[in-house]
Amino acid sequence: MGGSPLRILVVGAGIAGLAVARALRMAGFRPDVTEKLPPGELSETGLYLPGNAARALRRLDLDGPVRPLGEVIHRQRFLDSTGAPLCEVDLDALWAGVGECRALLRGELHRVLLTGAGGAVRHG
Numbered sequence: 001m002g003g004s005p006l007r008i009l010v011v012g013a014g015i016a017g018l019a020v021a022r023a024l025r026m027a028g029f030r031p032d033v034t035e036k037l038p039p040g041e042l043s044e045t046g047l048y049l050p051g052n053a054a055r056a057l058r059r060l061d062l063d064g065p066v067r068p069l070g071e072v073i074h075r076q077r078f079l080d081s082t083g084a085p086l087c088e089v090d091l092d093a094l095w096a097g098v099g100e101c102r103a104l105l106r107g108e109l110h111r112v113l114l115t116g117a118g119g120a121v122r123h124g
């Protein structure tokens with residue numbers, strides 16, 4: 001049966017909203033994305049993505065654009081407040097078969113997600 005195409009509104013253009021918009025586009029929909037904040041400067045703070053984030057980006061077909069960004073993190077070292085080592089984690093072993101762990105700028109991930117979501121977000 002015919003009918004008007006399904007209209008979908010994604011509210012919030014953070015990591016979750018843009019990822020959902022990307023997944024919907026991959027499924028053949030053209031969602032509208034709205035964000036209450038005005039367009040801002042992309043954040044220069046750092047973001048650590050564990051292996052399951054790499055797996056999610058793969059499923060969104062966005063692993064390619066993220067791969068050149070930031071650094072792959074192989075080991076994580078935990079220290080107490082005096083700097084004494086508490087433990088060390090071999091991230092390659094922990095996330096083997098899932099994905100690489102990566103540190104990058106939050107703004108860089110946002111740019112990739114924004115492009116993947118189709119680019120158009122209604123701000124304000």
Ligand SMILES: Cc1cc2nc3c(=O)[nH]c(=O)nc-3n(C[C@H](O)[C@H](O)[C@H](O)COP(=O)(O)OP(=O)(O)OC[C@H]3O[C@@H](n4cnc5c(N)ncnc54)[C@H](O)[C@@H]3O)c2cc1C
Binds near residue numbers: 037046
């Ligand atoms: C200091 C800090 C460091 C962090 N570091 C890491 C890290 O290293 N690694 C990691 O994996 N996670 C980290 N996190 C967590 C991570 O940032 C969040 O889990 C993630 O950003 C959540 O994304 P989100 O899209 O669900 O929510 P948000 O990023 O909060 O996005 C929601 C969006 O919706 C908009 N919105 C809300 N209400 C409305 C409305 N009514 N209409 C329109 N728009 C609306 C908001 O303005 C916002 O832009 C960190 C968090 C903080 C605070």
